[in-house]
Amino acid sequence: MSTLKDQAETFVELRECLVAASHELFDAYGMKTQYSPGGAIDPWSDAVMAVIGYAAEGLRGAVVLITAPHVVEQLRPEVLRLGSDVGSDLALRDVLGEFANMLIGRVKNKLLARGLAPLLATPTTFSGSEIQLPVPRSGMSAWHRFSSEAGEIYVRLDATLDANFILPPRQEHVVPPLAEGEMVMF
Amino acid sequence: MQTKIMVADDSQMVRQQVRSALAGAGFSVIEAHDGADALSKLDQSGVALLVLDVNMPNMNGLELLEALHKKDEYAKLAVVMLTTEGQPKLMQQAKALGAKGWIIKPFKPEQLVAVAQKLTATTAA
Numbered sequence: 001m002s003t004l005k006d007q008a009e010t011f012v013e014l015r016e017c018l019v020a021a022s023h024e025l026f027d028a029y030g031m032k033t034q035y036s037p038g039g040a041i042d043p044w045s046d047a048v049m050a051v052i053g054y055a056a057e058g059l060r061g062a063v064v065l066i067t068a069p070h071v072v073e074q075l076r077p078e079v080l081r082l083g084s085d086v087g088s089d090l091a092l093r094d095v096l097g098e099f100a101n102m103l104i105g106r107v108k109n110k111l112l113a114r115g116l117a118p119l120l121a122t123p124t125t126f127s128g129s130e131i132q133l134p135v136p137r138s139g140m141s142a143w144h145r146f147s148s149e150a151g152e153i154y155v156r157l158d159a160t161l162d163a164n165f166i167l168p169p170r171q172e173h174v175v176p177p178l179a180e181g182e183m184v185m186f
Numbered sequence: 187m188q189t190k191i192m193v194a195d196d197s198q199m200v201r202q203q204v205r206s207a208l209a210g211a212g213f214s215v216i217e218a219h220d221g222a223d224a225l226s227k228l229d230q231s232g233v234a235l236l237v238l239d240v241n242m243p244n245m246n247g248l249e250l251l252e253a254l255h256k257k258d259e260y261a262k263l264a265v266v267m268l269t270t271e272g273q274p275k276l277m278q279q280a281k282a283l284g285a286k287g288w289i290i291k292p293f294k295p296e297q298l299v300a301v302a303q304k305l306t307a308t309t310a311a
Contacts, residue, residue, distance in 0.1 A: 028292060080202050091198065098197040101241065102291055105270025117273050122196060122243050177272030183289040183297060186281045 010167045011140045011159055014107075018063065018157050021106035022146055025099065026153070028180065029075055033146040033153070048072050048092050048127045050100035054108070056118035058165030061139060063107070064156040065100050066131065072096050074150040089127050097123035102180075103155070112177050115168045136160070188214035189306045190232050194224035194250065195239040195268070200291070204237055204268070207295035208302055221245030225253060233263065234306045237298070238285075240269040240276065248276065251283040264305040268293060 019035055026033045049066040072092045073081070100123045108118055135141055139160030146153040178184060191213045193204040198219075205215040216231060218224035222245040224236065236254075240247040247267060254260040266287040267280050277288050286305055289298065 076199065077203055079206050080199065094198045098199045101197070102270050105272070105291070108270075109272045112273060117275070120241055120271075122241055175274070177274060178277075178288070178290045179272075180270075180290050181292060181294060181297075183287060183293075183301070184277070185287040185301070186285060 006166070007140070007161045010161060010165070011142070011157075013167055014159055015142055015144070015157055017107050017110045018103075018155065019144055021103055021110060022144065022155055024180070025103050025106055026075075026146060026148070029077070031074060031148050031150065033148045036145045036147070038143050038145070045129050046127065047129070047131050048096050048125070049131055050093070050096040050123045050125045052100045052104045052123045053121040054104060054118040056111075056116050058162040059116070059118065059159065061136075061157065061159035063100060063104050064133065064158070065096055065103070065153065066133075066156075067096070067153040068151050069127070071148070071151040071153060074148075075099055093125035093127055097125040100125075106180060109177050109179070113170055113174055115171050115174065188212060189234050190214045190216060191235045191237060191302060191306070192216045192218055192224060192228065192231070192233045193237040193268075194218040194221060194242070194247065195237075196220055196242045197239075200239070200268070203293075203295070204298065207293075207298050210295075211299040211302065213302060213306075221247060221250035221253075224250055228254075228260070228263075235302055236263060236265045237268050237302075238265055240267060240271045240280075248279055248283070251280060251285060255283045266301055266305065268298075 046069055047066055051062050051064045053062045069092050072095050076095050136158050141158045144155045191208055193201050195201050201217045208215050218227050220242040238247045265285045267285050268289045270291050272290050
């Protein structure tokens with residue numbers, strides 16, 4: 001059985017995976033970001049949010065992304081910025097939902113190297129003003145702030161660990177999964 | 187006549203990116219927003235290649251692949267997976283169900299076009 005200290009250390013490792021994956025993803029879309037832990041969400045008049053759940057044996061939770069609409073517009077691939085739906089609520093939620101999907105995919109790829117293969121849900125998105133997110137009633141939760149020229153992106157990691165859950169050490173013999181942008185033909 | 191390609195992905199952004207890349211290379215692109223939508227649109231569509239996401243609501247990509255694998259009329263349909271998933275077990279599952287390739291998002295447009303040209307040429311031969 002793991003202690004509370006073990007669980008806290010595991011949560012720190014999961015957060016490190018999330019932060020690394022976030023940097024990689026934003027970089028891939030041309031957005032330079034500066035990370036700082038925690039931080040309080042400003043009460044924006046408008047915000048877009050995406051959440052994706054995950055679950056593995058002994059571990060479950062969610063990843064939440066929240067930011068302002070104009071930041072989401074900056075994340076949108078350049079080739080799509082001239083479309084008729086630019087700035088529409090549906091388009092903004094779709095873009096952030098796909099980013100949440102790609103972010104959790106990158107986190108999963110990092111966990112695969114440790115022998116952990118969580119199942120991923122599909123994203124749920126919404127937009128509105130003065131969105132408030134309650135802290136989960138169980139498990140651990142932490143906010144991560146990514147500052148860019150366009151504005152702030154907040155990423156929350158929620159994780160509930162079973163008492164017997166231990167994050168396996170990195171397995172050197174495991175062949176790393178394909179990296180983002182790579183392909184294989186069968 | 188333009189070769190038809192279907193993209194099945196629950197993200198409009200991804201569908202638009204795929205459409206932009208493939209339409210620019212001369213393909214005709216049909217969109218489906220999940221596996222069930224793709225299955226209903228594939229019938230009589232003349233699609234030569236399916237670009238298929240894995241994690242989708244209603245029917246996911248691997249469920250659709252399994253459904254197609256059981257139907258003789260789709261024996262010549264080439265399928266390439268386009269997903270954030272890189273889990274080897276899922277890739278093996280897709281391969282066993284007849285998928286021809288696996289691309290991890292985000293994709294490079296020229297990479298997707300090259301794959302589409304290769305797989306549709308094979309299908310047409």
